Amino acid sequence: MADRRLITGFSNPTVKFLRSLRDKKHRKREGRFLAEGLRLLTDARESGRLPELLVMARGRDDHPLLAALEADVLAAGGEVIETGEDILEKITGKDNPQAVAGVFPEFDTALAGLDRAAAPLWLVAQAMRDPGNLGTMLRTCDAVGAGGLILLDDCADPFSVEAVRASMGAIFTQRLARARWDEFLPWLRAGPGQLVAASLREAVPYRGAPYAAPCFLVIGNESRGLPEDYEQACDLRVTIPMRGRADSLNAAIAGAVLAYEALAALAPESQA
Amino acid sequence: MADRRLITGFSNPTVKFLRSLRDKKHRKREGRFLAEGLRLLTDARESGRLPELLVMARGRDDHPLLAALEADVLAAGGEVIETGEDILEKITGKDNPQAVAGVFPEFDTALAGLDRAAAPLWLVAQAMRDPGNLGTMLRTCDAVGAGGLILLDDCADPFSVEAVRASMGAIFTQRLARARWDEFLPWLRAGPGQLVAASLREAVPYRGAPYAAPCFLVIGNESRGLPEDYEQACDLRVTIPMRGRADSLNAAIAGAVLAYEALAALAPESQA
Known part of the structure; x- marks a missing residue:
């Protein structure tokens, strides 16, 4: 040609x-x-x-x-x-x-452009350092029919080759937004939205927890987890059972386990 | 010194x-x-x-x-x-x-040394190519209190630096076995054990499926999934909802979503 x-x-x-x-x-x-x-x-x-x-x-x-x-x-x-x-x-x-x-x-990743009513479920990653985790979370967003992924604070670059690859195409279909926490929280509180943290502190079991749409599931940094004041600002803290020696799951895994549980609560027809 | x-x-x-x-x-x-x-x-x-x-x-x-x-x-x-x-x-x-x-x-990874009664749940990876996925699955095994991870056919090396790193220490606590399918299936059938495949074919919803201990959850290769004859040899085929454009999850994610569902069925006290 x-x-x-x-x-x-x-x-x-x-x-x-x-x-x-x-x-x-x-x-x-x-x-x-x-x-x-x-x-x-x-x-x-x-x-x-x-x-x-x-x-x-x-x-x-x-x-x-x-x-x-x-x-x-x-x-x-x-x-x-x-x-x-x-x-x-x-x-x-x-x-x-x-x-x-x-x-x-690159796409527009401004929070302002995000329509929270577009989906019952959103994933939020805070200071996530591994681009593979970001890509995998995008892929999970697609699978659960989430609206997209919101990146808080200093995350890895979602447009890196590794993240794009791990997303398996979801980078093109899911909404992606980037914001600082002190920009995100006022945005969230300006409309309907339940903020849910995976947490070990004062948390209820993740299974059967009262998830409500639009539900924003926040997963913290791979090593440090979510800062305590972020957790306290959440509407719901849920805990995933840890039966072994370790006290945490891989971040993308934790996000997916929560997302599938929330999906079953928010869209029971999805389980047929 | x-x-x-x-x-x-x-x-x-x-x-x-x-x-x-x-x-x-x-x-x-x-x-x-x-x-x-x-x-x-x-x-x-x-x-x-x-x-x-x-x-x-x-x-x-x-x-x-x-x-x-x-x-x-x-x-x-x-x-x-x-x-x-x-x-x-x-x-x-x-x-x-x-x-x-x-x-x-390196540890002994012979199937013969594995005590199936030691745990209600085991993960099985078939032809898994990504060492990070293997390590993450080991980490998930630890988290759900599984017995360990069985690697079928040609998997990535669980002793690679990437797999060991992703396991976050679970390489040292979880049992690891390696076998060909035609060695694994007779071993499994020689004792109690339910073989469960994540599948899109003739499957029941993964949520509330009749999991039974000792339960072996099989996840197939990242690109091809599980061979059809392997699926047919399983006792139970379960399907995870896919609500987006893609028809599959990351392999380690699929394993974790199933493992946490099976855990809730097999050890309801874990959800307290």
Whole structure:
């Protein structure tokens, strides 16, 4: 296809730009992020998100979904680049890169744009440091039919390659918002919303707790958990049984166990 | 302390040996694995597992738990090495290594050694490829008071640094077994045991399903799920609601959601 540009050199400026998107600082400056793999890019396309720039490996297998993606990108005025697998490896940082990657503009993550009535359930991550946990929480949000994920305070970058990968496409379908706690709490209190913390202090059992929509489930930092004053500001503190030596679950696991319990309470028809 | 050996060179054979343990092939040949961080090593010690070799960074903060660990290792005839942070970084592959790491002999993972009556609940992972998922599943096993994790077919290495790290110490407290499916199924059928698959086919809702102890919850490969004939061989197929675009959860998440549901059925007193 004549519209494809072929790039074979590692020092090409476009290759340098693409590689730079693996770095948080550059993503922020450019307002762009990278997603890789035909499945993820197809999820994006079906959710109405097209990459501005599509990079494909030469010698990849033909696939009708890839052809459709390419056509849509070109029709929307985007750019399509062909390159070698070695260069794609450098771009994605993977030994066996999937045959395609795309560059997307970052989404608006302002709290103001979030419609709390859009879903009965929301996940909230506070100072979450592991991008894989953020991606997995987005994926769980999709599975429980949540509205999205709200990131409080200093979280890992949800637009990192690791987070986007772990989200399995949910980065394109779930709402994502970022806020400081002292911005989030007034926003929450300005409308209906139940704030629920996973907690070990003065908590009720998570099973059968009085969840109410719209329900915001807050999971704290992987090592420190949620600050005590945040917990105290919550409407409900629930505890998950811990029967072993450890006193905590993986953060994404805790979020999912709570989310499925809340789902059963808020949408009993989902359990049929 | 006179019993500490100081190593300052990257080319020292002990450093080379330690670095080699980051590689699956070398771990297998040596029958040894690496665990890092004072918290993990203290968990090991409290579970009666001491490293044969303890490596500490020079200039680390003193800590009574580290002193206790060192004393126990020496008393048990183990070796203690001091080295620079730069070398510890090379050994653990981390930019900011925790100030201590230890070498442990791999545990016996034969199915024959497993006492199914020891716990009401077991997790089973089939062809799980992500070591982080294996570690997280071990951590969940600990949390629900499961007996341990059984790895079927070609799984990632549970003794990899990533799996050990994600287990948060559960690698030292949970039983771990490895088997092929055609070895596992006869073993299971030779005694009491309910085999439960997370499934989309002919399944009942996971909530309120008739779980029975000892209950073995099987989670399949991250991409392909469980093979159909494995599913058919299970006593119970349960389905977790999927309300979004995707048709699956992260494997460790699915395991935890099922494990907590089964726990509530099998040990209702745990929910108090």
